[in-house]
Amino acid sequence: MGRFQWSRESGIERLSLYRVLLRGICVGSVALALLFCAASQVGCSAKRQVTFGHAGAAYAVSLDKLLSRSETAAVDATSERLLQDDQLSNQTADSYTRLSALDQVRLEIIARLRKHARLLARYFSALDALADSKAPDQAEQSMNAVADQLNAVGEQLRHSPLMANTAILSKTTTFAVGQIRNKMLREELVRRHDALDRELGTEETLITALGKAIQHDVELARQVREQRVVIDPLIAITPIEHPDEWIAARREILLSSRRIAELDAAVEAVHALRIAFQDLNNETRNHATIRSLLSDVEGMLSSTQ
């Protein structure tokens, strides 16, 4: 009877132990899977943060080029306007000053935009430097040195190394410092999410407005220049004095692309920046989901204890 009692109790104990073990295995597997997901997310995060930094830096460069093009296009268009008008009606200092003053205003606005673009370039370059930081590798080297010195002390004191496996320690250091770096970057991007979103929206508006202004100025200058340099000398009573120069000028004007390379590059760059920003936002949401899942797993683990 006693033996039967013992076996029955033992069976119940064993059953509950299996149950706990099974639950532990299940929860552990989920936790491991989630940790794996989290680790792979960290890898993606670093890559996306680097992509965002690179895209931002590339955009700042292309914006600067577009602003330069905008300056020359505006000034050249006004020069062509003045020359064309002078052919019909003698220009006065007043007419020159009125149009030129508007160019000056444009140049001042562009200078302000360029100053902001430089600041933006500094921001993306700082993000890039952080995302590309070699701090984890440097920390690994420093940790290797620390471990070597620890072992040297151990050898001196007890004739055996204090740390048997230094590789694990240095790899853990790299991982930990990498994690800290990614966390810092993520925090910075989350903190400035709204400002970056506003900035991007305004930059897109700027590219559109600048693009239309440049296209108009370039087209106007090309049209007026063709008449001034190509058509007028041709239809004049006297023959063209330097035919080869005339041919070259005509070729240059007619073959000049109507597409503005700087504009195409800026449109492409702002698009790439928007995509990189959206990718980061999606990832931040995934991080939040994983964090919430991990806290659920922690809850499950604590309830099984």
Added chain:
Amino acid sequence: MNSSEFLEQLRAVELRLRSTEMQSFMRTQDQVSKDSFVQLRQDLAERISELANAELDSISRALVSQDGDITGGIAAAQDALAKLGNVSKVLDGIGAVLKIAAKIAGTLA
């Protein structure tokens, strides 16, 4: 029609007023007509420049208002980078202390 669309229409009109055909036609007119045509064309060019400048100025003000946030971001990123660099410096410091400790231990042994 918003101001951007209005600006685009004015630009299209200016291109037509400055076309080869229009210029050739105006050359055949008397000087009074030429003078008033040029005046009209320049007035249009001024309005276009003013509108484009106003549009770009409004955008630039919106961007400049973000300068504080961007400057804060630069400082935060540089600060984070400095903190990361400190990890290695601390480890290097520990390594240096241990090196001395190993030498002392060697002397004592």
